[in-house]
Amino acid sequence: xxxxxxxxxxxxxxxxxxxxxxxxxxxxxxxxxxxxxxxxxxxxxxxxxxxxxxxxxxxxxxxxxxxxxxxxxxxxxxxxxxxxxxxxxxxxxxxxxxxxxxxxxxxxxxxxxxxxxxxxxxxxxxxxxxxxxxxxxxxxxxxxxxxxxxxxxxxxxxxxxxxxxxxxxxxxxxxxxxxxxxxxxxxxxxxxxxxxxxxxxxxxxxxxxxxxxxxxxxxxxxxxxxxxxxxxxxxxxxxxxxxxxxxxxxxxxxxxxxxxxxxxxxxxxxxxxxxxxxxxxxxxxxxxxxxxxxxxxxxxxxxxxxxxxxxxxxxxxxxxxxxxxxxxxxxxxxxxxxxxxxxxxxxxxxxxxxxxxxxxxxxxxxxxxxxxxxxxxxxxxxxxxxxxxxxxxxxxxxxxxxxxxxxxxxxxxxxxxxxxxxxxxxxxxxxxxxxxxxxxxxxxxxxxxxxxxxxxxxxxxxxxxxxxxxxxxxxxxxxxxxxxxxxxxxxxxxxxxxxxxxxxxxxxxxxxxxxxxxxxxxxxxxxxxxxxxxxxxxxxxxxxxxxxxxxxxxxxxxxxxxxxxxxxxxxxxxxxxxxxxxxxxxxxxxxxxxxxxxxxxxxxxxxxxxxxxxxxxxxxxxxxxxxxxxxxxxxxxxxxxxxxxxxxxxxxxxxxxxxxx
Numbered sequence: 001x002x003x004x005x006x007x008x009x010x011x012x013x014x015x016x017x018x019x020x021x022x023x024x025x026x027x028x029x030x031x032x033x034x035x036x037x038x039x040x041x042x043x044x045x046x047x048x049x050x051x052x053x054x055x056x057x058x059x060x061x062x063x064x065x066x067x068x069x070x071x072x073x074x075x076x077x078x079x080x081x082x083x084x085x086x087x088x089x090x091x092x093x094x095x096x097x098x099x100x101x102x103x104x105x106x107x108x109x110x111x112x113x114x115x116x117x118x119x120x121x122x123x124x125x126x127x128x129x130x131x132x133x134x135x136x137x138x139x140x141x142x143x144x145x146x147x148x149x150x151x152x153x154x155x156x157x158x159x160x161x162x163x164x165x166x167x168x169x170x171x172x173x174x175x176x177x178x179x180x181x182x183x184x185x186x187x188x189x190x191x192x193x194x195x196x197x198x199x200x201x202x203x204x205x206x207x208x209x210x211x212x213x214x215x216x217x218x219x220x221x222x223x224x225x226x227x228x229x230x231x232x233x234x235x236x237x238x239x240x241x242x243x244x245x246x247x248x249x250x251x252x253x254x255x256x257x258x259x260x261x262x263x264x265x266x267x268x269x270x271x272x273x274x275x276x277x278x279x280x281x282x283x284x285x286x287x288x289x290x291x292x293x294x295x296x297x298x299x300x301x302x303x304x305x306x307x308x309x310x311x312x313x314x315x316x317x318x319x320x321x322x323x324x325x326x327x328x329x330x331x332x333x334x335x336x337x338x339x340x341x342x343x344x345x346x347x348x349x350x351x352x353x354x355x356x357x358x359x360x361x362x363x364x365x366x367x368x369x370x371x372x373x374x375x376x377x378x379x380x381x382x383x384x385x386x387x388x389x390x391x392x393x394x395x396x397x398x399x400x401x402x403x404x405x406x407x408x409x410x411x412x413x414x415x416x417x418x419x420x421x422x423x424x425x426x427x428x429x430x431x432x433x434x435x436x437x438x439x440x441x442x443x444x445x446x447x448x449x450x451x452x453x454x455x456x457x458x459x460x461x462x463x464x465x466x467x468x469x470x471x472x473x474x475x476x477x478x479x480x481x482x483x484x485x486x487x488x489x490x491x492x493x494x495x496x497x498x499x500x501x502x503x504x505x506x507x508x509x510x511x512x513x514x515x516x517x518x519x520x521x522x523x524x525x526x527x528x529x530x531x532x533x534x535x536x537x538x539x540x541x542x543x544x545x546x547x548x549x550x551x552x553x554x555x556x557x558x559x560x561x562x563x564x565x566x567x568x569x570x571x572x573x574x575x576x577x578x579x580x581x582x583x584x585x586x587x588x589x590x591x592x593x594x595x596x597x598x599x600x601x602x603x604x605x606x607x608x609x610x611x612x613x614x615x616x617x618x619x620x621x622x623x624x625x626x627x628x629x630x631x632x633x634x635x636x637x638x639x640x641x642x643x644x645x646x647x648x649x650x651x652x653x654x655x656x657x658x659x660x661x
Contacts, residue, residue, distance in 0.1 A: 002257075004228035005238045006343005009259045011042045011574075012646040013228050013639065014148035015064075016656035022062035026144040027633045029063045033149050036067040036342070036581070044648035052139065055298065058649045063142070064097055066560040097437060125298070132206070133214075144483040169207045173200055220252035227256045227634070231618035232305050234348070234375045236625055238355055243630045249417075256631055257419045257659065259639035261618055267611040274602050277645050280552040281571040285598060288576070290583040294567075297324050301600040305617055308381035309356060309395055316353035316360075319597060325357060328595060336556065339597075341568040346599040350568050351487035352379045353406075358374055358483040359402035365483040366403045368469055374406045387411050389478070403481070470553045544644040560592035567593065570600045574643050 011032070020028035028054055040046050043064050044229050047053040050068030135294045177200055204313045218225055229240055239256060246253045262270065269326040284292055284300075299319040306315045329335070335433035347370070355367035366389055369376035384390040386410030394400035470485070556563055565586055569579040579596065586593050622638075625631045639659040646655045 001147040001223070001225045002228050003225065004242065005230070005235050006571075007245070007345055008228045008230045008235060008644075009639070010228050010342075011038050011148050011573075012029060012652070012655060013226075013257060013659065014146050014648065015042045015659055016652040018061065018062060018064075018146045019652045020660045022060040023148070023653070025063065026059075026139045027061040028144040028146065029065060029139075029142045030146045031064075032066045032479055033147060036578055038578060039064060039148055041064050041577055042652070055649060060649070079582040081428060082174045088114060093441045110418060111171060118519070138273070142614040162295055166207060166210055166636065169203055169210070173203050173207065177573045204611060216353050217252050223252060224255070225251050225253040227253060229256065229258055230260045230344075231258050231621040233307065233621055233624065234305070234378045235623050236628075236631070239374060239376050239625075240628060243634075247630070255637060256625065256634045256638055258622060258625060259659070260641040261622070262615050263640045264611075264615065267615075268609075269539075271602065271606060277573075277603065278571040278602060279577045282598065282601075283571050285569070285571070285596070286581070288580045290580045290587070291567075291596055294583070295324065295327065295594055297595065297597045298347075298601045299597060299599045301606070304613060306346075306353070307379060309392070309400075311427070312349070312353045312356045312380070313360070315349060316357040319350060319599070320354055320357045323359075324595070325645045328566075329358065329361065329363075331561070334482045334484070334562060336484045336486070336487055336563040338557075338563065339568055340488045340565060340567045342570075342575050342580065345568045345570045345575060347568045348375050348379045348487050350566075350597055350599060351485050355402060355404070355483070355485045356400075358485070359400050362401070363483040364401040364480045367407060367477075367482045367486070367487060368404075369406045369487045371487065376404055376406050380404050391482075405469075432529065470556055471549045503632070558590050563592055564595065565591050565593045566595045566597060568597045568599055571598055574645065604630050 002010050002017070004010060014032075015030055018028045022028040022638060030039065030043075037048065040048055043055060045064065047064030048066045050065070052063040052065045055062045056062060144275070168370070169487065187260035187373065225246055227239050227246075229239040243253060243256075285296065287383050295298045297319060299315075302315060302318075306312060328337070337351075337354060339347050339354070341347055348371075350369055351369075358365040367380075369384075376386070377385055380392055382390065382392050382404060384392070384404035385408070387404045387405070392400065392402045392404050394402075395600060468484075565584055566577050567586075569575045583593060583596075637659065639655075642655060646652060
């Protein structure tokens with residue numbers, strides 16, 4: 001499994017390793033699990049569709065596969081479709097003169113709780129699927145499987161994911177088993193048939209597959225995780241964090257690849273070819289219908305790492321030139337900017353530079369990182385972790401109205417746990433017991449619905465985090481920020497973030513409604529008998545507040561007056577293709593988009609001096625790897641910076657011969 005910061009060349013490294021293994025006689029499969037795939041681009045052949053595709057035009061035992069992430073959701077949905085039933089619950093309750101209660105409960109569509117797949121199920125099923133078919137008769141011939149995984153934050157989530165999905169599925173399975181034995185009336189509330197055996201068997205099978213993955217990830221005799229990075233401080237710092245997590249999770253890792261190292265001998269040829277390759281990518285960006293009508297900004301490849309305020313100020317003046325800056329900064333009132341794009345294109349540098357530029361223009365500015373693998377502190381050269389705005393001091397003296405903040409995802413998870421804690425069923429039990437329906441109450445209580453929400457779904461942390469930012473910006477204390485810049489995680493991630501409030505509405509919304517309705521039904525009966533007033537469930541309040549924040553955040557994402565999404569890319573064909581896909585998805589979502597930054601454009605006149613500065617910078621970064629107590633223990637592999645885009649099997653073969661010696 002090859003993983004690391006976005007943009008370090010993981011896909012090229014994975015594909016070239018696969019080519020090399022195939023050439024050595026192993027029947028090899030290379031798999032992409034990134035929601036924003038670029039494996040087809042790298043192999044120069046379409047390997048999408050979720051089934052292994054034999055590479056054509058080469059005499060190698062090599063197959064490629066891009067996992068169809070939607071498939072897991074479809075499979076989950078199909079389990080449920082076959083298991084519907086009539087409406088015995090309402091009939092039963094109406095027969096007892098409790099029509100009102102029946103309607104309230106029916107209105108809940110509790111069945112949907114069983115049908116909403118846990119988020120992250122898609123990725124877990126995807127990986128499980130690979131493991132499953134590799135173990136099947138038909139594909140048993142694969143002796144080498146290479147995973148090209150998504151950027152760091154994503155990957156970490158993926159590795160802990162089997163645990164989460166396992167827990168969620170356990171709960172759904174338990175609920176279904178209990179429903180099998182429940183009275184018709186209770187089952188009717190969920191709209192499920194008496195016999196749950198078939199669905200339970202399918203869910204258990206899915207769970208078994210996911211458990212298989214869990215042990216495979218940790219089996220050092222079969223699996224190895226290789227960290228890929230580039231020789232920059234930001235890249236190395238992120239690798240340290242990744243290694244720490246892998247060690248904690250007990251996942252075997254013994255190698256690190258530092259890719260894109262410039263050597264004195266490759267310098268000049270690199271520049272010449274890079275310019276030729278770049279011209280083709282820039283033409284593609286200019287002509288693509290999805291990107292054509294955006295304001296295109298070109299930012300040069302600078303010869304030092306952009307880190308700290310002086311460097312950010314310089315870089316900001318280069319990228320956010322007056323005409324561009326004035327255009328996106330125009331208009332009164334508060335403005336939000338979200339910068340997104342493929343990993344490794346320089347989103348954090350562009351975000352920080354925009355923040356510095358806004359602050360220097362007199363705006364009270366906050367730059368926020370929502371990437372689970374933060375590098376904002378590294379970029380600003382100030383520690384802005386801890387989940388609250390931290391003042392960034394100007395090294396030039398004088399007042400700079402700039403704050404930075406890295407969202408604390410753990411805190412967000414805690415908040416969700418607190419919101420769903422507390423048993424919302426007690427009121428219902430008293431109420432049903434009072435009506436002489438104690439048995440029904442016991443069975444409902446036994447189902448323990450609240451438990452479904454104990455494990456917050458992956459991705460929720462980010463959504464809560466963003467909604468939290470939106471919320472505290474509305475508080476008096478933070479209302480003075482008038483420019484807010486989000487440095488978002490890489491593409492696949494960002495898209496998920498923007499559609500996440502929809503999921504939350506279904507899952508959280510259900511729980512809120514369930515508790516509110518149960519409370520209302522109990523309250524109504526109480527009033528009827530005692531004339532007392534029903535009190536509002538505090539958990540319902542908390543959940544409603546959370547949901548309200550989510551709605552506000554979603555509305556904000558779509559408000560062109562206040563929000564702009566800026567795509568950051570680099571002039572390579574693969575990045576250009578991904579940016580066009582991102583632009584189309586954002587348009588589909590109705591997210592306002594006007595600007596495209598093409599970063600790291602090599603200037604025609606770049607020469608010796610530029611290369612010498614780059615080389616010195618890289619050597620310093622490599623020394624950090626060697627000196628680090630964790631990374632220094634790993635086998636260090638260096639990959640040279642190539643003077644053309646590694647695309648297609650011949651290029652991958654050449655690249656592989658240099659890296660995988």
